[in-house]
Amino acid sequence: MRLFSTITLATLLMACLGCGPAGMPTLTGTVTIDGKAAPAGISFQFSPLRTGGSCSYAQTDENGNFTAQFSMRQEGIQEGTHRVQLMPGFFPPDMDSRDAERMNPLKKVPKSYYEEVTQVTIEPGYNTLDIALDSK
Template identity: 50%
Template sequence: MHKMTLRACGLSKLLSAVLLAAAVGCGGSGLPSLTGTVTIDGKPAPAGVAIQFSPIAEGGSPSYAQTDEQGKYEAQFSFNKTGIQPGEHSVKLIPGSVVTPMPEIGPDGRPVGPPPKNPLANLPKSYWEEIEVIQVDAGSNTHDIALVSE
């Protein structure tokens, strides 16, 4: 009986270590993680640029991401689950993801200077169909997305 207790204890520790490693390596969601930075013409993209990662293989579910003020993103599988399915993914922008800032209004109630431009206005239209195809592996993945204006 003593040997069986030691084996069960050792197996329990091994199983705990494997589960902990899986949770740490996959962001705790059971899925690989994907983070990176989006740049436009070499500068960090503004907050709010939305990206879709669609699996190439049939039957997969897309993940989405949105940039912060430094252009950084983290893929979200669902509203409350971070991560992305492993495999090849088509990457594209989601239209309407960045709101054009309001113009500055002067004391007379009229806009001052030219109206602000949408930071995505000069990007190739193909970016809304596909920017590139990336490979996502198990564990932590990092992929920067460099966008270039036309």
């Protein structure tokens, strides 16, 4: 009985504190390259600056929009400040890998974007971030 009470208390405490994915903040936004909507298939990583945090990822749709994913099945991102980085590769849906490489819109962006495009501070609830990439 004591074990059941301890497990129940721990579960309720985690739910109240929001430390599980169900209470995660969300992050959506739009990516542009030289002022135009980015094509589908551009990927980003959101890396927490605090020790022990977990990364979230996003990929643009055909209008340059994205939603941060904490895992394959869970949208969201941890609270706190994150480094936003481009991820190597260009993975548009329904395109042969040779064509994707040839048409890759990221070939001309600065290499520094793979280290850090910007930083974003995530607050509880709904967050937005528009990312403007320059190829010049």
